[in-house]
Amino acid sequence: MAAAQPRTYEEAVDWLRQHGFDVLEAPGTKNRVFVKKFGCSAAIEKADDETTRVFAKPGFLIGGEISRLIDKGYQKFLKTSKAEIPATADHLKALHQFSEELREATGAVSLYNESLGTVSDRYMYDRVENRDLPESQRPQRAWEADKDSERKKPA
Numbered sequence: 001m002a003a004a005q006p007r008t009y010e011e012a013v014d015w016l017r018q019h020g021f022d023v024l025e026a027p028g029t030k031n032r033v034f035v036k037k038f039g040c041s042a043a044i045e046k047a048d049d050e051t052t053r054v055f056a057k058p059g060f061l062i063g064g065e066i067s068r069l070i071d072k073g074y075q076k077f078l079k080t081s082k083a084e085i086p087a088t089a090d091h092l093k094a095l096h097q098f099s100e101e102l103r104e105a106t107g108a109v110s111l112y113n114e115s116l117g118t119v120s121d122r123y124m125y126d127r128v129e130n131r132d133l134p135e136s137q138r139p140q141r142a143w144e145a146d147k148d149s150e151r152k153k154p155a
Contacts, residue, residue, distance in 0.1 A: 006107040009046035015105040039091075040098035041066050044106065052106040058099045060091050069095065 007015065009031060016035050017023050026032040031046035032055060043056035043066075059066035060078050062085065067078035069087065076087040103109075 006051045007105070008050045009044070009052045012044065012052040012106045016102075019101060019105070021101075021105075035102065036061070037101070038094035038098050040095050042098075042102055044102075054102075054106070054108075058095060058102060060087075060095055 013023060013033060020037060022036040024034045024036070026034060026043060026045075029045075032043060033045075034041055034043050034056075039061055040058055041056075041061050042054060042058040044052050045055045047053040056066055057068075059068055061067070062078055062080050062083055065080040065082070067080045070077045070079050070084070076092065077084050078087050078091060
């Protein structure tokens with residue numbers, strides 16, 4: 001199998017335009033564009049070696065802002081500076097398709113785990129959150145509160 005061949009910035013921008021992406025020049029900067037498709041967006045720029053560098057990672061657009069995908073173990077969420085909403089299957093499918101096409105446009109390597117599905121930006125599982133704190137400073141978990149209330153019930 002041949003290795004991915006990186007495209008120049010100009011080749012990548014042309015490929016994106018030919019494949020239905022909206023390409024918007026970033027205000028006040030040269031050689032940087034925002035690309036949009038499927039309700040998702042990312043920003044790419046020209047690297048020093050003339051190839052393409054991803055400046056803002058792909059994310060679903062919420063209120064004009066590129067969201068980050070957060071995995072909380074039981075549910076994935078789309079998070080911006082102003083909102084956090086549960087990610088639906090349609091969101092994840094669009095984000096996955098967008099990311100795959102962006103990798104193809106830039107000639108980036110497509111990794112196995114990324115090709116299987118959408119990869120989150122952060123993993124915030126509730127059972128590992130705050131484990132780095134001393135036990136006395138950790139918040140009480142819902143399942144721990146139930147045990148305490150059962151112990152305090154009169155016989």
